[in-house]
Amino acid sequence: MRRPFIAGNWKMHKTVAEATELASGLKEALASVKDIELAVCPTATALGAVTQVLADSNIGAGAQNMHWEASGAFTGEIAPAMVKELATYVIIGHSERRQFFGETDETVNKKLLAAIAQGLIPIVCIGESLAQNEAGETVAFVGGQIRGAFAGVPKEDARNVVLAYEPIWAIGTGRTAMPEDADRIIREAIRDVLTDLYDDATAQAIRVQYGGSVKPDNMADFIIMPEIDGALVGGASLTVEAFAGIVNSAIKALGNG
């Protein structure tokens, strides 16, 4: 059984004061949640403060990015050990990083290997563009992203990686994938490829979140899908009401807490 996991990606929103307030509200609102793993990923500037607020809570903290090198002349970057001081999770290869900051399958792979070596739980994002989707290239493209990301990752480490399948055209647009389509793509482009790379047991152990305009009123449709193990949430993770609403609809749909 894969433990459901819902994470919020706060992107470039919230000052330290605002992030602290949101984290306190979530800590209170979600205190009774037991069977769903929860995390929020603030900006790097707010990560330390949010981690302090969430200490002794059931919500973990994650970074939105990191560099793969241990240290060096990389102005503006954050090393794995620096993330590890403040966080449990790290998002790797978000489509906005791929689109605006030149990340490739190769840099995603380097970051994934570095995150594993540092003992962080990586949330690796993959997903196709609208053009690729319309051209029927999704399974081949996402499968390629998976092969690229996992190059050189040993089987025993692969099972602890979290994946977020996020069709780019669904991120921040209010338009979601059809839950059945997302489920099929996760099966064909992710689990089948992971079975090929490792084995069926490993492929079945890896958690895959759906991401792309998840809201309180559509979370249930995704979480009930057999291949979908939770969500990576952007816009709707920025208020207590919306994020707690998403978590509560997942609990209701799964029939647990």
Ligand code: PEP
């Ligand atoms: C994301 O940033 O990963 C995301 C899925 O954003 P949104 O929920 O706003 O579509």
